[in-house]
Amino acid sequence: MSTGHPSSPAARFVLTISAGSAESLTAYVRGLSTFLSGDPRPGRHPFPHTVTLPGVAATLLNFRRCAPHRLALSAATLAEAADKLISFTEHTSNPHSTAPHGLYANVIHRSTFDEDAVASQDRDYLLALAASGRHEQLAKLWSVGFPVDWRHVYPELVAERPVYLPPVPLDRRRYWPHAPEAASATTTRAAAPPDADDRRRPGNKSSQLVAELTNLPTALRERRLCDYLQDRIAVLLDYPDGERPHTDRGFFDLGMSSIHLGQVRQSIIADTAFEPSDTSAFEHPTIAEFAAYLARELAAHSESEIAPSDSVVHGPDATEPAQALLPHTLGEDDIDRLSAHDLERALIEVVS
Incomplete structure (x- = not known):
């Protein structure tokens, strides 16, 4: 991958990242650091020659919305940016300890600064900070909620086109009510509720998922498995209530790690008694592809138990x-x- 360099060797820009939760921020920073460091898997860098520091800075500063959990840093090269992001992931237990490393993290649910009240002299001050190379101060100001007009601070980035970067999960919410639980569930099982471990035990014939899949045709079986995987991944990645991951994006692009994939695999084993191969997530790297794989394997797994007719x-x-x-x-x-x-x-x- 081309690391790209600004037009001037001394050019340095602030990079800003934000997410709806601390977990989402950490997951996205981890994915972005891997992306900027260079991902060896084919097809992960569309148009790699366009991924330059000015392009990345313009995308993050001018084409991404601000969310409560913020992280700001400055960098002169993509390699420096990747190193700082990696350093942040190593200090997630105490994000505020990252300031000595040039990483400024804060949570801003409601800014104390009035964006409409920012005077022209304030904008001139921000421009003077950039002109004098005080990018760290700019990063600090943005991280504490000060409204920074980055197009005014870095006018040289206005002409830069946005580049592909790993997507930040959107804050999509569903507002229709959940179906009420059957009344019989509270009356017939109240005296002796089933043991939670028994419900999750591999091969348990009372598994709700297996029961639902048994008589479904192929198309509906894959759709049900997509819902199942979306629900599991949404919980692991701490999606807001009602938000679910896209089925056509790679697991890496969703911000998942090998640990997350292992947790999903264990859930599948517990809920279906089927054990996916260790490389199945890499061979079927999206939710839709993995659901189709599971549908085929589960059908073959239970074929001997279904009497032909x-x-x-x-x-x-x-x-x-x-x-x-x-x-x-x-x-x-x-x-x-x-x-x-x-x-x-x-x-x-x-x-x-």
Whole structure:
């Protein structure tokens, strides 16, 4: 990867990073440090020749929104920026101890500075700091919530186009209510609730996930596994309530580490009794690809336990497996008597 250099050897810029939580900030800093250091995996650096320090600075300063958890630093090269980011990940237990290393971290839920009240002399002062090379002071001011107009401070970056950087998770929230739990769950199990360890034990036949997957057609099985993986990863990466990771982004791009992947693998083993290979996450590096892989493997894993049937269901009261329900074999009256759920499963089985 080309490390890129500013037009002047002495050029130095402030780099700003923010996220919605301390865990998200740390995960993103870890991913960005790896990206700037050079990731050997193919396809991880779109247009690597465009990744220069001015391009990275312009992207972070002018094309990223500010979130409560902030980190600011200054750098003259991409290598220096990567080294500082790595240093930050090594001091996450006490972020404030990073200041001697030129890393300024703070949490700003509500700034005490009034952005509308920033006078022209304040802007001139910020410009003077940049002109005199006092970038550390600029980083400190931004980290404590001072409203810095970076386009005014670094006018040379205005013409820089944004470059690809690992994405920061968006703050997307869902606002529809959760389905209420069945009343019978509180009455029939209140006296003797199932042991939590038993529910998570590999091979447990009462596993809710395995039960849900048993009779689903291929398309719905993959969709259910996508939901399962999104929920597990959202918890591990501390996503806000209602926010879920994209299914088409790589695990690395989501901010996951090998530890996170190992935790997901253990959850799969506990919930399905199937043990993915150690390299499965690298061979299927997105949630969608991994869900398709799991769907295939789980189907093969349970194939011997499912009795084959060539019979055709002729109505809603028949006892044959639901996957044999094919609309073109039924009469109009039979189709009219099908429930919406059975009809949807039959149609998906035909087109999948």
